[in-house]
Amino acid sequence: MDAGPVEILISAILVVGGFFALVGSWGLARMPTLMTRLHGPTKVTTLGVGSCLIASMIYFPAMQGTFSAHELLITLFLFLTAPITANMIAKAHLHRQKRGLDAEPMDGIADSLPESGVGTGWATFAGRLTEPSDPPR
Amino acid sequence: MSIEFLVASGVGVLSAAGIYLVLRARTFPVVLGLAFMSYAINVFLFASGRVVINQPPIWGKDVAAYTDPLPQALVLTAIVIAFGMTALVVVLALRTYLEVGTDHVDGLMDGKATPEAPPAEAPTIDTPAAISGASSGETRP
Amino acid sequence: MIEIAVLFTISCVGLAMALNLWRLAKGPTQADRILALDTMTINAIALMVLMQIQQGSAVYFEAALLLAMVGFVGTVAYCKFLLRGDIIE
Amino acid sequence: MGPHPFDVIDSRAELTLAWIALLPFLGALAPALAIRLGRNACALATGLVTATALALLLSLAPQVMAGQVVTARLEWFPGLGLNLNFFLDALGLMFAGMILGIGLLVIIYARFYLAKADPMGRFFAFLLLFQGAMVGIVLSDNILLLLIFWELTSLSSFLLIGYWRHLPEGRQGARMALTVTGLGGLSLIAGLLILGQIAGSYDLSVILQSGEAIQASPLYLPALILILVGCFAKSAQFPFHFWLPHAMAAPTPVSAYLHSATMVKAGIFLLARLWPALSGTEAWFYLVGGVGLFTMVFAAVVALFKDDLKGLLAYSTISHLGMLTFLFGLGTPAAAVAGVFHIINHATFKAALFMNAGIVDHEAGTRDLRKLGGLFTLMPIAATLAVLSAAAMAGVPPMNGFISKEMMLMEAVDTTAFGLNWLVPALVMIGVLFSAAYAFRYVVGVYFGPKRESYPAKPHDAPFGMWAPPALLVILAVAIGLAPALVAGPLVNAVAAVVTGGAASEKHLSLWHGFNLPLVMSLAALVGGGILLASHRQLERVWLALGLPDAKRMFDTTTLALARAAQRFTEAVHNGSLQRYMFVILATAVIIALAGFVSADYVQGGRPTLPAPGAAVVAWVLLVGGTTAVVLGHRHRYLSLIFISVIGLVVSLTFVFLSAPDLALTQISVEVVTILLLLVALNLMPKTSPVESGTGRRLRDGLLATLGGLGMAGATWALLRREGPASISEFHWNNSYSGGGGTNVVNVILVDFRGFDTFGEIIVLGIAALTIFALLDTAGRGASGRRLAKWTPDQNRSPERHPMMLVVATRLLLPLALVVGFYIFLRGHNEPGGGFIAGLVVSVALLMQYMASGYAWANRRLPVDHHGLIGFGVMAAAVTGLAAMVFGVPFLTSAYEYVPIPLIGDVGLSSALAFDIGVACTVVGVVMLALHHLSSVAQRAEKTPASDEPMDVDPSRPRAPAPAGPGGEGA
């Protein structure tokens, strides 16, 4: 079986993608605390999927002769949403840890979460700012 | 291991879970059970057209093989109907919980007392008897 | 060659999903479970894309696209439930 | 002669006959209307109806007496063989005459008997209904028709017995009568239907001619028994006799009419009517004769110890009915003649006696023999009539009762039963002895002996209207007794000829038959009766000591026990437990399907299997793992939802893997909306389920679940492993593009080939939304409203409602998602997609805004009437379909055209697209409406004003002092 450069490229991207996907989930599985687990999926898995998408984006025009741009859209979508997802999960976690629900002390949220240093608490615990800290611009 | 085996056993597992859950005493697990039944039935109905890989039911001049499209259309209809029914039953469960104060499927408080069950007394054969039984919404102000 | 690469990647993703399931079952926190589910969804997108390459058919992209969209919505909803109880307020 | 041996004589007679049958029914309206004119008018109207019918009957009498049979036929249910066939022969004439004649007298009597407070119109209306039913019985030439009238007598007598609603005895008596005679009626239905089956026709005229065939049939005995049960129940034969005494709670005219003269004779009538077809067998002899004889003796004994006048008469009636049954049971023509004759006699004296009892009750204020006595001088007319009619009842010569009793004794002494020739005569002797005794007791107890110091009322003779009817009957009784051949002879002979089918020779009725054994027995009975009466007090002590069971109490106990048992059974079975119901239903389904599977042949198919790749196995593991997690952890609801998502994901992947992109799209989008719904609902509901099922129940449920799961797996496996016949979807595939204008065959099926399904499906969605709305709109009221008002969050909550990053992201995502939705909608006909998925995508896009920026804020920016959207969607789909009909093709016939549009190019415009718009609109409307109202219920629970700001944290916003974080507890 002879493999052209495109094939090699596609295969390489695929393998990298698979590697990242696995590593991301491996991180999720093995890291000690939620906050540390959060890093793997947010970046690594997203990139892994992104690699697969890119591979696909090359594969279809090159091997099938059909043009497909949907991959780009999906990638865009994932990159747009991944940080928000991470943010929401982190907020939920902060909230629950601070309230002592399914406690995971290693994250240090209950006791050693830093102050914001700008006069108000973090939004998850303080909600809307109740008093203006400086005059409106 | 064949795909057929995986699909068949998957349907079986989903059905079993559905049956077990609809037999629970609270509305919420019952709704989950209905959802499981719905999953099971969707896959089953789909399987009634046999399973094929990589032959989507998209017509083309040169396409010779395809997946049976009819069960897919049926499943689509079934999914949509199940969706409407699930929405209804969820709302009904919530509404009943709000009205009655319990989410027991029989409307029992703490699964014990029987607020609606008629008192255990003799039927009225020319003997005075208490008024029992449910009353319709209209007859009671 | 691509076939082998795809097979490898599919195996990786499959393994990843199994790991996700493990985390999902283990928790220990609710946030862990949500995270595991979200990751599983993203892996599923990868799986769909890989299946397409394997089958050489491009009809499944919408499924992947949609999965990306609703996966996000679902995760947000689960988080919002933990945060507020009421997800639409 | 054809199947109907009786020829129509002339059309006028036919018409007359029809009128006789019909008149009382139509006439029942007369008293109900005439009561407005007063009580006299009411009675008069009733009397006129009956008199007219009687006159019509008498006008036919000469023909009938001449041996002719008048018939009238009208088809009703020809297929069933139930027709309005009437015939009038001598038997019918005699009974109809009795019913109408005594009816007339009873009407006159009742006019004076009923109190002012009694609603007379109702009474006479019921009475006429009864009369009609009774006349119907005796005139029916169709046994099914006869059954109808038979049951009608039960119903109308129910109404008449319960006429005095305030009396518990009346209610109980009526119910008892209805129960017993109703039961008998049903038995009769069965018996007569079998009889009709044997004879091949339900027409009596045919049945009567098929006697031999009937008696030879193996079904003869069951039919006979069933028919006899009917007759015995109606005619108060042992063991069905007990209802009759309690029916005496009815007003006395009713007792006189129904319970002595007419209704109770219906059973006897039927015995007589069917005599030619059924009698003459051993079974007939022992069953009918035996029951009759026993009843006669037993009831006569009981009658002697009844202190209530009507009770005494009731048992006397039972006894006499027993005698009649006995006579017909003997099966000999001579006995039948005696029976016929005694029917007339009994009607005369017993009706008179009942009326007499009514007079006593009316005037003296009591019917209790222990409180009566010495009334002779106070009520001479009544006393005279009583003496005469009681004499007839006792069989004192020269009254008519004497003659028929003689004839009965004559038959009895010749009868051998069980090989014993003394058994029947001896029993009969006891019967007549006690008959004489209670007859004497009636007269002596009421009228003779010392006058009492006080009676409950002040007794005096009744008005003319009340004593004239019994007087007339007594005169008749005396006349028959003195000149039986002259007064009753022709009728009796004619009837006997009919009953016996001509077997009875002309019999000369006479008072004097010469000095023979029956005469000795008769005289001995009279003397013995006197002795019995004299020693009544001692006998009563013995009788009371015997302590015979009280039939009423037994009946009451039985019915009460039945009703209680019914109630207990019903409530034990229908205990309101959904878990039980569901188990039974699911178990039934599983068992039925398995039974079907194993009871027919099955051969495993030969379709080759596809090897499963590793990813599929992983997906399977995810599915099983997720499912197990939900089943084991279902009590933790939120967790269950997370695991459910795994299953949804796997199912979607399965659809992708197995070449069903549309299904995958739908599954994915439905999944998320469902989860959102469940989460919104869960917020207000308990977050966990308590442990309620014991191990036993869980094991049981698990067993059923396993069985059901195995069944489903087996079914799936069986289907997947066989090729099966070619599907109709071949056609869909081949015609999708050419006929439906689309390449996505699934979508073309949905909107075209099977567009009607989709039409129904969006209607289901629409109705779901309407119902959801109706449910939630009222959630703020009543118990639910109070509960919402008291509701407090059961979980700790963050004060932040609208996280900034989320809000910003969704703002960008909204237009993107809408583009995707539009795209999916447009391509649906040719590629995976379509209206439903597009609708869901748009809904999800909008819901993102609701989730992120808040319900109130987003809703202000999307002022869409959800109802309108749903209505529009359904209408759009319907109108698309209707448009086809304008062109004369069926509903939902599609049309498509590739239209060149400048710059854009050829665009496939298909009517299916318009249909799909309807689908999409409905979906959006439904989803939004459901979540809109769910969330508004939640808002009501929250009791905090909706936030005006789309995000809680916004450093760019000029800040105004705002209220504290809503509902949250600051850190």
Add this chain to the structure above:
Amino acid sequence: MSHWVIAPVLLPALLAPILLLFLRKRLMESRVVSIAACLSLLGLAILLMVQADSGVTAAYALGNWQAPFGIIMVLDRLSALMLLITAILALAVMIYAVVTGLDRKGWHFHPLFQFQLLGLNGAFLTGDLFNLFVFFEVLLIASYGLMLHGGGGARLKAGVQYVVINLVGSTLFLVAVGLLYGATGTLNMAHMAQRVAAAPVGDHGLILAGGLLMTAVFALKAAVFPLHFWLPRTYVSTSIAMAALFAIMTKVGAYCILRFTTVVFGDGAGPMAWAQADYLLPAALATMLVGFIGVLGARNLRHLAAFSVVGSMGTLVATIAVFTPEATAAALYYLPHSTFAAAALFLVADQIARRRGDYGDALSPSPIFTQAGPLSVLFFLTAIAVVGLPPLSGFPGKLLILDAVRSAPGGWWIWGFILGTTVIALLGFARAGSTLFWKSAATPGVIKAAAPVAPVTAAMVVVGLLSVLVALTVAGGQISVYLEATADQIYTPASYIAGVMGPG
């Protein structure tokens, strides 16, 4: 192809959104439109009945896709009869709901009612098994809405059970459809009949499993023991007028059993033919028993009425389960009878309950209430009808059944059960009536909190329904002729198959 066939489905399908879109908040207009719609449906049903009486099975190919590829609506005598029964009942219940103001007790009564009719009519007309599922869902979900109409705790609780059980029923329906489609490759019932007849023996196990499961689903709708459990509490807890409308819902199940079995599992099905009968007959007999025992043990009028529906379904299904033309003709006579009788009973119960105030419909004596006299007459007549006594149609109905089933296998069992349960029912009704009317006459006191009721019109609706029963009785002969023709048509499935699939 006559477009009239689709009209009974289209008319409510169009009116419901109109009522929803434009008349949602206009009660009077809604009422006028609704009643006019019911009248039109009645007219349509009569028209279709006349059309069907030609004996030709008319097929209407939706979307102009011929059988078996598209969905076919089928009009024959049987479906026309069901349409007519539905239309009459709907008109009566609609008028009753309007005069008693039931339609004001909650949202969307009128659109839901039209949707309900749409589902019913569709179910009676369709010749396609999956489309039948869709119409089942339409009629069920509309019935959920109507069942819950008016609200209240008891109704909601019962509603949960009703909805959940029916959702499971719908799932089972799909299992059956899947089995049958998988084994025969078709959904059209006529086509399925052909496929079943030609099926290799090895397929029979799956086909029969599907067929029996399908029948079980229909039996669930028909409230056949032990699948009847949903009925009593549902009918007791919903508004009584809706319970009256639901008298037709069980008949849908009976209709489907008859249609499906005779077309697909008739003589052509070889060794599988009439397999349904073995299970249906004993189940139906048990249904009769359970139903009428329930009547005897009822604590209130609605229990009584609900269980009498169960009992009468037992009678009906037992007769159907004989599967002979004679028995089916008798069943078809009993079907409208039991429908209208049950509806009348519910409506009478409603009027009694309204007037008894706090005593409601409990079977215990109350002080005398207004209009007790006329109501007692109506109750008496209705009871006669339900129990099956003369002179109303129940009696000839039962005679027809007894006459027709006698020579069938199991016929004597049916005899015994029908006659026996009639006694039980008689006892139950006598007890109820004498308690309600006679005993109440003797109970001192006054009624408090009687609900307002339109006396004349409401009673007239009952009178109207009873008149239908009278007409059924008086014109029984002519009606029987139609029904015999109907039964003959049913048992000539070839005519149905030819009508749907075209000749040849």
Add this chain to the structure above:
Amino acid sequence: MIKKLLPHPALTVTLIVVWMLLANQITLGGFVLGVIIGIILPILTSPFWPDRPRVRFGPATWFYLALVLWDIVTASFQIALIVLFRRSKDLRPAWLVVPLDVRSPEAITMLAGTISMTPGTVSCDVSACGRALLVHALDTPDPEAEVARIKRRYEARLKRIFV
């Protein structure tokens, strides 16, 4: 007028591109339809996005995007290494507080998103006043330096894009 028709020109362009990507083919018809969508959708959805920030589309923007992309890739490798080879007890996770100079929610979101996607950091929360960002770092020896890096590398550049 233009503002009314094109409330979000950048969005319009994005939508046209997205549409073309979705349509999978470059045709005039598809483009025209894309333009129509690109014009209509922003108008329809503009109520949902009030106070839209001004974004300067210039080389700075493109450079920023490229930078982030590069960081994502390298970040992934870094994390992969940590995940695979670092023992849990050797991890040096830390909470970082990033004081913010940017004010528009869009800019903050962009910054937070960037932080999340790039090496070893995930942004977890903002302060209630929106002036500080809470970031979690997976493994950092020097939190101060990390904060400074974030501000320098990303925030400074963003300030030039969001004006």
